[in-house]
Amino acid sequence: MEITKKNIIIQIRKAKEGSQIAFNFLLDYYWNDVYRFQLKRVQNEYEAEDITIESFSKAFDKIHTFKDEFEFGTWLITISKHIQIDKTRKKNASIHSQSSTTSDEQVKRIPDDSPTPEDKLITKQNLAELLNFIKLLKPHYQDVINLRYFQEMSYLEISKKLNEPLNNVKVRLLRARKLLAEIIKENNSN
Numbered sequence: 001m002e003i004t005k006k007n008i009i010i011q012i013r014k015a016k017e018g019s020q021i022a023f024n025f026l027l028d029y030y031w032n033d034v035y036r037f038q039l040k041r042v043q044n045e046y047e048a049e050d051i052t053i054e055s056f057s058k059a060f061d062k063i064h065t066f067k068d069e070f071e072f073g074t075w076l077i078t079i080s081k082h083i084q085i086d087k088t089r090k091k092n093a094s095i096h097s098q099s100s101t102t103s104d105e106q107v108k109r110i111p112d113d114s115p116t117p118e119d120k121l122i123t124k125q126n127l128a129e130l131l132n133f134i135k136l137l138k139p140h141y142q143d144v145i146n147l148r149y150f151q152e153m154s155y156l157e158i159s160k161k162l163n164e165p166l167n168n169v170k171v172r173l174l175r176a177r178k179l180l181a182e183i184i185k186e187n188n189s190n
Helices: 005-016 020-042 045-061 072-092 117-124 127-134 139-150 155-162 166-188
Strands: none
Touching: 005 020, 020 045, 020 072, 020 166, 045 072, 045 166, 127 139, 127 166, 139 155, 139 166, 155 166
16 A cells, blocks of 8 residues: 555544554654664664654654644654754763653553554464564563563553653554564564
């Protein structure tokens, strides 16, 4: 299915209404663009991934401010660029404090109640096989999967444990589930 500008606008509207599926769609569709943009700027995979996660976290938190007459991808890249500039300034000034400008009320707007297609696929797997697939993920993705699904921690508990803003945890978990589902599909097709 070809994704048109109209499809994207519909998904943005659904995301503004709190649809988890719409958030997943936007994350999947724009992830590579934002990640590649950051990789060119910072030339470090881990840092580019981290900034990309923060970019989606901030964008999803502020999605109600997005206006349809603009390009969503450009809006995301702009958010990402500002985050990277801020991180560089902090690094250069040797300030290593973490903070989140997100209020608890704003964070709660991204729901996590319904199982996604990735969740359904993951739960169908044999546990031993699943653990082997999880080991193929990068360590920070393994951590959130472990805390969420094996230690059954809430997003808030994971946020406190990892000392990360809540929205970053949500986006990292979305990305981890997608990558894990891709690994499972790839191995099941072989």
